Amino acid sequence: MAGYRDAFTLFLTFVHHHLGKWPAAMNLADITPELILAFLDHLEQERHNTARSRDVRLAMLRAFLKFASRRDPSALQVIEQALGVPMKRFERPVLGFLSRDEVLVVIGSRGTIWISQRDHVLLALLYNTGARVSEFIAVKVAEIVLDGAACIHLHGRGRKHRAVPLWKSTVQVLRAWLRRNPAMNAELALLLNRDGQAMTRNNVAHRVDLTVKAAFRSHPSLSGRSISPHWIRHTTAMHLLQSGIDISVIALWLGHESPKTTYMYVEADLAMKERALARLQEPEAKPLRYSAPDSLIQFLKTL
Secondary structure, eight states, X not given: OHHHHHHHHHHHHHHHHXXXXXXXXXXGGGOOHHHHHHHHHHHHHTSOOOHHHHHXXXXXXXXXXXXXXXHOGGGHHHHHHHHTOOOOOOOOOOOOOOOHHHHHHHHOOOOSSHHHHHHHHHHHHHHHHXXXXXXXXXXXGGGEEOSSSOEEEEEOGGXXXXXXXXXXXXXXHHHHHHHHOTXXXXXXXXXXXXXXXXXXXXXXXXXXXXXXXXXXXXXXXXXXXOOOHHHHHHHHHHHHHXXXXXXHHHHHHHTOSSHHHHHHHHHHOHHHHHXXXXXXXXXXXOOOOOOOOHHHHHHHHTO
């Protein structure tokens, strides 16, 4: 919803400057392929959006036009022409993720001041849950279960809810955080900014960036890497995969609509590919003959 809101704001602002029309004065006939292409060029050339971001904005316009076609059949011809604007192909980058040592350095230890303790909770929960930032900042105190089967309730895409189990270490961190903030009621956001409001996406990204820069001093391998909160989500998924967790379980953990989305982590894990390669004989290697142990031979003779 937030993404569509932002995309509409950008599009309507562009139309106002491009056509000189206020949003209330627009008609469906104004949304021509030429206008859409001009908007997409504006995103790439002036706002420096990537091809992926450009396609996300185009997907928003397509969704709206399909909705509008069911409300106004008389505009079908105009809408069909606008829907013909193609997506832009782009190369998918190799997924970035952290090693276990790196992520532990980034999470660090709980400090003594309020903001360092909050950041410690933030990073520990991001790694434990693999949550999207939009899911993470929406978590309320009431959605944390620390007794019995400890878990956190997340509200994912498509209004889908899921519960993710918590490690004992994460439970300890959360208990310490709630003791530090006894005035937090059940309906309050779990993680707040200095103004007492729920953290925003920018807050989270900024705090992760600062933490990574601080961790670089003790772990030089973090140098030159632009590590975002989504990197930590990828890290959780890769570590689950490397631990032998089934791909369908990882899909449920991450809130993927389909396990097919989760296969990208298999593609990114070079270690898994190396283990698979080790099971194959090299082309010039001589085939090995099976040599049965004496105990097996004796057993067969007794049959």
